[in-house]
Amino acid sequence: MTALLDITDLKVTFNTRYGQVTALDGVSLHVNAGETLGVVGESGCGKSITALATMGLIPMPPGRIAGGSIRLAGEELVGASPARMRAMRGADIAMIFQEPMTSLNPVFTVGDQIAEAIMLHQKVSADRAFKDAVALLDRVGIPSPADRARDYPHQLSGGMRQRVMIAMAVSCRPKVLIADEPTTALDVTVQAQIFDLLNEIQRDFGAAIVLITHDMGAISEMADRVAVMYAGRIIEEATADDVLDFPQHPYARGLIDCIPALGREEHALKEIPGVVPPLHLLGAGCAFAERCEHANDRCRQEKPLLVNHDHHPAACHAVEEGRI
């Protein structure tokens, strides 16, 4: 069976004042209908770029898709006409953003903003669209939705706004829903509610979800499969359980170690030393080498490839060589 969304060897570059940098370097991902794929990594690793590339929202210039393919239900999106992309965006593939505070237009009511999304893809009257918007608000669990629909974003709490974003995103029953850190800006209790909502939505609408996050807790709650990204590359990919229980790549291990979870109390909470290096300073070797306790000369000189170990691919010389 072909995946609903299939990204192969995607390469995205940006022109910056430091010259051309490669933001995505051969990313391959896929997600099937009804499935949730978690994409994890620290900020700056290319998760959001992957999402934007999929949506066709990479600002060009300075950005450029330098290679690879993105297929949605078999249709190639790389190089699709802007009109075709527009027709698909919001209808077949929708996105929820990280910052519900700023992702809603402050000068329009939330009802109007949802209704606009509906009207962009369905031939319905403004009245009808607004009524649908109210129904959607109801569906995403907003109390007295008819009143809230006439509110402006600033009158709603963060959680409410994210619900509005979700309502907007699912308004046209997209096949793929990309959620880019949907809970980062929210309180912990609200986070759980939003995840529950996403799960419900997925059940009801049967959408494939790509959940982008740096929060391994979210992954454990939501994801069927997980892809770990670092510096523009996928460095590990497996089912959520595999990654959470048996992380391979030292970076993935580091991420897991950061989770303060029950049953892992024997580990002191650890941090990964250092930060993600800026893309323009990437050398020939493994991008994680500078921060890796297992790094050797080979790591510093040769980029590791994603190698399949027991259906659990990881891109690490140390893992490959069995050093860890």
Add this chain to the structure above:
Amino acid sequence: MKHLTRLLGAAAIAAGSLGSVPAFAEGGTLVIGSTQVPRHLNGAVQSGIATAVPSTQIFASPLRYDENWEPQPYLAESWEVSDDGLSVTLNLVQNATFHDGEPVTSEDVAFSIMTTKENHPFQSMFAPVETIETPDAHTAVIKLSQPHPALLLALSPALAPVIPKHIFGDGQDVKSHPANAAPVGSGPFMLDEFTAGEAIILKKNPNFFIDGRPKLDEIIIRIVQDPSALLIAMENGEADIYPFMAGSQEIKRLEKSDHLTITDEGYAAVGPINWLAFNTKSEKLSDVRVRQAIAYATDRDFITNALHRGVSTQQRGPIIESSPFFDDTIEAYDVDLDKANALMAEAGFADGMELTIDFIPGPREQQQSVAEYLKSQLKKIGIDLTVRAAPDFPTWAGRVGGHDFELTMDVVFNWGDPVIGVHRTYLCSNIRQGVIWSNTQSYCNEEVDEILNAAAIEQDADKRKELYSRFQQIIAQDVPIYFVNATPYHTAYDNRLMNPPKGIWGTMHPMDRLEWSE
């Protein structure tokens, strides 16, 4: 945007074509362009051309003058001067009414002349008038304390408007009377609209006491303070007549317009003299030799021919050269730098001196330019001249009226008879602190006073002329003033205008005979 442009373009053509239709077969509109802003429209209490032009249309006066300085009947159908010269009888027309329908009576004439005497800046006009008797509604007898040959000229429309007593005699100060901005007169035109500083719109007086006049339906006086803008208006036909034009650029430019005629006629009675005045009481200028030196250093030819590009004429003495009283034998002070330097040395200023010069804000070419020229010219006789510009008229008037100046450029009008416009500058008794256009030079020569006082009452024209000759000789010797040129007032008017205002008073005269030829 494109549509708008096209639309406006069309409107422009429409407006343009409408604008070029000058008038209708009968009547029609005359647009007068003026750079001067009148304070109000009542010439009885306000001097100056800005007020006089509208005032002479609105108010009639006892007499009017033809091109040859001959008095003509106006509100007075006849008049009579007694042999002793001490009384003048005016017999008024029977059918004259004010614009509000009230008849014009001798009461109004008496009230007007007495009001003018009390309020008008030209005090010498009616100073000898003691009383005015009104034996009946249409006879006024002016009683004088001494013979006053200038009186008849002073009864001209520009100087003696007859104002309605029933309006102005209500006890309010006539100088600031509200009716000054909304006057009611008996002249050929009546006020329709007055937008202060912008426009004065006059319409035909249908009940004018002279049958068949005025010919025009409407006179619009448009005030355009920027001379360039007025030039454009004249060229485009937005204005029909532009009087009191003194700039060489304006004159030379409008001369090139085919549809316009340019004339310097119409200013004989105004007698505008552009002069350099000395404060004879100031330390350095009290020595007549210094004044003479400056006079000899100044090149009148250069000013009239180069600076004014030949449009202005030379003026050598205190009485305008076009007047019958002018004496052309007086010392003219033609340029002579050697003599000038010698005089400076004689006066003890061989090493030069510093002086200041003011100028009356007005047509730049006539005033400021001459002052600036003098700055560079007087350097040649060792005088370091500083130009003290005044930003506005009140500032200049404050300095000169307050005798706080050394040299100043000024323009002063003769106003027809020397008694009205000339005497005021030279009489010892008229040295009046704070009054502009009085004897601000503080020049005092008892012999001059005697001559002028004799001339004021001399009824014999030849004897009077002789007295004025002597006066001019003395002034030429004493040089309280160096006379530069007659302000080259010109009028530009549309060729199709019949009977353009070329009389001695020009446009300061009722324009009831003006009409369009088409």
Add this chain to the structure above:
Amino acid sequence: MTDTPDYKAESPAREAWRMFRRNVPALVGVVILSFIVLATLYGTFFYAGDPYNVVWAPHERPGVTPEFPLGTDYLGRDILAGMLTGGGPTLAVGAAAAAITMVIGITLGSLAGFYGGWVDNLLMRITEFFQVLPALLFAMVLVTLFSPSLWTIAIAIGVVSWPQTARLTRAEFLRIKELEYVTAARAIGARNKRIIWKVILPNAMPPLIVSATLTIGIAILFEAGLSFLGLGDPNVMSWGLMIGANRDYILDAWWPVTFPGLAIFFTVFAVSLIGDGLNDAFNPKLRER
């Protein structure tokens, strides 16, 4: 983009200078302005001539007589001499007015921003009050009332222009006083005066420098406007005065108004190019976009 954090650490001033040096329009501005300043300072050494002297026939066209390359005005005075002499006062008034504006604006703005409370309230009300008065009209009244001279003109322009600077300074102070290093300075017991002058003000300088530059341009335009209306100092040749004096003759002679106008234009143009360059240099992120 979020994926390109800036790694290189540079001192802000150095960074700004580096950015400025690479800004072509700003360098063009520097070249134009230097030329104008040099010409007004030293031009008379190479081209002697008294701008007040009547030296030739009036309204000689430019380029006809080699002695008077820019022609003569309505009096027959040399326009080039006027241009060279007239630039000094124009620039001087511009600079002085900008200085006055900055002094008033920074003083009031920093007091308001630093102390807040009623001081801020009062000072901001005063500022709003001055912003209500139409600046040119107010300046005209001031200049006329206190008789025109270069100083009164500069002061009048300063008095009408400071509110914007005051607001800017206040906003910067409000922003900066919340930052950690100010808290730190307070913690070590620095007095208010020291915090205002030594801690906050230097950090508020970049936008103020930009604003000062632009204020010079505005002040020059102001001076030109006043002179044009005949309210400038009549005894000092300035570009605005030349335009005002020759305005009556524009239909016959375009050059006596055109050249001084161009000079004003190029000066202000250069100044604002430099201002924009400084702005870009101090805010590199804006430029990235």
Add this chain to the structure above:
Amino acid sequence: MNSSYILRRVGYGLVLMLGVVVLNFLLIRLAPGDPAMVIAGEMGGATEEMLESIREEYGLNKPLVVQLGIYVGNVLQGNLGESFFFNQPVASLIAQRIGPTILLVITAQILSILIGVFLGVIAARKPNGVMSGFVSVFATIGYAVPVFWTGIMLIILFASVFPIFPVEGMQSVRLRGADVFTKTLDIAHHLILPAFTLAIIYLAQYARLSRASMLEVLGSDYIRTARAKGAAEKTVLFKHALRNAALPILTVAGLQFGNLISGALLVETVFNWPGMGRLAFDSILRRDYPTIMGVLFFASAMVVVANILTDISYRWADPRLRGKS
């Protein structure tokens, strides 16, 4: 919109106006020079008795505080005094001229905002494109050209080279009897050059400002959201972005109003436009103090009104501010 806010705003505006009245009065009375001399000078010369009677008449011999009280009282009753020069009520002089000034200022404001914002939006679409460069250069040029000089250059151009627009005045006197439509077109025709001259400075500034503001807004998250919905670029630009980018433009438009009036003063002088600016200029030359004070008062009042309108419309345009004080 909450009406108590508007009331408070208007009340504050009135306080500002009172301040203007007091300032005007003090400035002019404290200035050197005797107003009585000035009035007398305009009447054609004065003796000491005349000066005394003028002082009496105009209340110039009373203590300053009393004069101030009288003046403020009169202004409150709508009486701005009488012009020294015209002997007419200042209020009626201004009434004759405020219309043309408002017409000129508003037209220039609308022209500059419409064209400026349009150029700015176009430029913002491609921040490094040709249009963007043009807008930047044009904005700097527009800012640097002295407005009176632009006016003069346009007069030279349109007076003789392309005589298609009138270069002076507001209406053609010949059309006094014409119908309203013709008159309106005539005024519009006369309005073109002055309004354009005045608009050009601000047009450039609005173009530059809206470019910057649009760039800022276009980088914001909600624009990404709008694109993610599948909105067309035009919708994104003119609906989502412009509504937000308009907010700073609105603020500046309010602040610019005072400058616009200053500019109008020069433009009116150059084009012989029968407005308040020229009245102000002439009155300053004539030292006609009551008129100067009246014009300053009305010009400031126009700015205050413009500011209030700006504030109110800002609140209307930005829902975040509604209901706040």
